[in-house]
Amino acid sequence: MNNFFNKIVELFSTPEYIDSLLHGFLLTMQIAYFALLIGIFLGTIIALVDVAKPSKWLAIPKFICRIYTTVIRGTPMALQLFIMFFVIFAIKGFPSIITAIIAFGLNSAAYTAEVIRGGILSVDPGQTEAGLALGLSRLTIFFKIVAPQAIKNIIPALGNEIITVIKETAIVSMVGMYDLNMAAKDIGSGQNMASYIVPMFTAALFYLATIYLITFIVKKIEKSLRKSDLRAENK
Amino acid sequence: MHKVKRTLYLVLFLLVTAGMGMSVWWSINGEKGADYIVETNVPFAPFEFYENREIVGVDVDIVSRVAEKMNKTIQVKNVEFDVIIDNVEAGRIADAGAAGLTITPARSERVNFTIPYYNSVQYVIYNQEIPPSLRDDHVVWEALAGSKLGSQIGSTGYLFIEDEIENGVLAGTGTVLKGIDSHQLAADAILAHIIDYAVADELAAKFIIDKNPGLEALPLYYSGATREEDYPVEESYAIAVNRDRTELLEAFNEVLSEMLTENEEGVTEIDRLVLKYMGLSDE
Numbered sequence: 212m213n214n215f216f217n218k219i220v221e222l223f224s225t226p227e228y229i230d231s232l233l234h235g236f237l238l239t240m241q242i243a244y245f246a247l248l249i250g251i252f253l254g255t256i257i258a259l260v261d262v263a264k265p266s267k268w269l270a271i272p273k274f275i276c277r278i279y280t281t282v283i284r285g286t287p288m289a290l291q292l293f294i295m296f297f298v299i300f301a302i303k304g305f306p307s308i309i310t311a312i313i314a315f316g317l318n319s320a321a322y323t324a325e326v327i328r329g330g331i332l333s334v335d336p337g338q339t340e341a342g343l344a345l346g347l348s349r350l351t352i353f354f355k356i357v358a359p360q361a362i363k364n365i366i367p368a369l370g371n372e373i374i375t376v377i378k379e380t381a382i383v384s385m386v387g388m389y390d391l392n393m394a395a396k397d398i399g400s401g402q403n404m405a406s407y408i409v410p411m412f413t414a415a416l417f418y419l420a421t422i423y424l425i426t427f428i429v430k431k432i433e434k435s436l437r438k439s440d441l442r443a444e445n446k
Numbered sequence: 447m448h449k450v451k452r453t454l455y456l457v458l459f460l461l462v463t464a465g466m467g468m469s470v471w472w473s474i475n476g477e478k479g480a481d482y483i484v485e486t487n488v489p490f491a492p493f494e495f496y497e498n499r500e501i502v503g504v505d506v507d508i509v510s511r512v513a514e515k516m517n518k519t520i521q522v523k524n525v526e527f528d529v530i531i532d533n534v535e536a537g538r539i540a541d542a543g544a545a546g547l548t549i550t551p552a553r554s555e556r557v558n559f560t561i562p563y564y565n566s567v568q569y570v571i572y573n574q575e576i577p578p579s580l581r582d583d584h585v586v587w588e589a590l591a592g593s594k595l596g597s598q599i600g601s602t603g604y605l606f607i608e609d610e611i612e613n614g615v616l617a618g619t620g621t622v623l624k625g626i627d628s629h630q631l632a633a634d635a636i637l638a639h640i641i642d643y644a645v646a647d648e649l650a651a652k653f654i655i656d657k658n659p660g661l662e663a664l665p666l667y668y669s670g671a672t673r674e675e676d677y678p679v680e681e682s683y684a685i686a687v688n689r690d691r692t693e694l695l696e697a698f699n700e701v702l703s704e705m706l707t708e709n710e711e712g713v714t715e716i717d718r719l720v721l722k723y724m725g726l727s728d729e
Contacts, residue, residue, distance in 0.1 A: 230498070245466065297532075297533070301538045303483060309470075387488070387526070389524075399634075400491070400496075401629070402653055405630065406657070407631055407634045
């Protein structure tokens with residue numbers, strides 16, 4: 212146990228180790244940030260196609276979207292990453308960070324699509340009918356009546372997805388990228404500290420702190436969206 | 447008020463995106479446009495390891511010599527150890543692999559190997575409190591029978607153990623082999639009592655026991671008729687080159703034979719580099 216604390220002190224008193232962790236952390240955040248942007252953008256499109264009123268123009272897009280979410284959600288992220296790196300983007304000199312962002316973005320899109328679809332469907336169809344009865348157009352009904360209520364249901368689940376993506380990016384160390392997880396492995400390797408335990412704990416602290424901050428922000432947003440609700444916690 | 451707040455959030459979002467985008471752009475600009483790509487697996491000190499997030503080591507020095515000689519740029523890339531041979535064979539994303547790769551018959555069928563540049567022996571790493579039965583200064587395969595063994599997945603140690611369990615001295619003894627992410631993690635697994643012993647290359651093992659007082663390592667031997675006739679589990683490192691890149695193979699061989707020439711003191715360039723990167727010389 213004494214050895215454990217000595218190693219903690221050693222890690223935090225060596226500027227190179229801290230520098231490595233921060234660089235790794237930056238890469239983790241870069242991948243997660245842009246993957247989430249792609250995920251939310253693509254996910255929204257997929258969800259909208261999925262919940263749209265069936266018509267002959269949408270039959271094929273709807274089918275494609277359903278296949279997409281099934282395949283992406285049905286296969287492990289690690290395998291998708293490997294396929295992206297060693298099959299699809301097996302191009303010499305192609306920057307690995309872009310490959311990683313696309314891999315995580317496409318993965319996140321499938322999950323985000325389901326989250327958004329669920330949020331939209333949770334709004335009672337009677338409200339759409341009421342809107343139609345009042346002579347509003349379908350677009351107006353969606354943007355003024357359905358969307359504001361759907362967002363309230365989407366935000367908590369979306370926060371969940373953000374957290375998942377940030378933590379899941381740790382697997383990019385499998386393809387040799389220097390992320391937070393790889394920084395911990397580097398610091399723990401033979402020519403540095405020669406023990407994985409302490410660097411792994413420190414990397415875990417980085418993840419925990421980031422995710423705590425994000426949870427805090429998501430809770431704030433949730434609360435501001437719910438301020439008109441009659442719930443005990445708001446009183 | 448509501449409008450102002452919304453605009454502020456939008457501006458904040460755009461600023462963060464722009465900042466993140468720029469940092470990604472910088473990191474991309476740093477890594478493109480090499481004529482050849484050589485894959486490696488970090489950490490495997492002293493042959494390749496990170497120093498301030500740059501890959502350095504003996505293999506990297508060999509590669510940069512070759513780049514100098516050919517007047518081309520060569521990028522060294524870190525990947526998982528077990529995909530290196532696959533990628534070099536396919537030749538789509540890698541031209542060569544320099545990762546302390548041992549020449550084995552199975553690998554030779556798929557890639558071209560350069561001349562060997564380093565001879566290594568396999569070491570057994572064990573917990574000081576629970577040593578295997580020793581034969582003076584070494585351990586024989588028989589001493590590992592019935593235990594739980596671990597090694598970096600795909601490494602020669604791993605392949606050797608697999609062979610012994612399948613049709614060697616460990617066959618039918620109930621010995622279990624676990625493939626672990628790296629030699630270092632295998633050492634941590636011993637301390638966590640997940641495995642009993644780890645098998646690793648000599649230099650990797652020495653690095654690990656040097657920093658972990660609880661661990662000890664001794665060379666692994668095949669047992670001979672008598673104790674004196676036991677012989678070590680040896681291997682030779684070479685660089686794997688794609689079959690179609692003969693010019694690269696030639697350049698590697700030229701550089702390696704230069705670096706393997708002994709100077710007046712009988713020390714080769716490779717020996718000097720190994721000592722340097724192990725922190726054992728003054729350089």
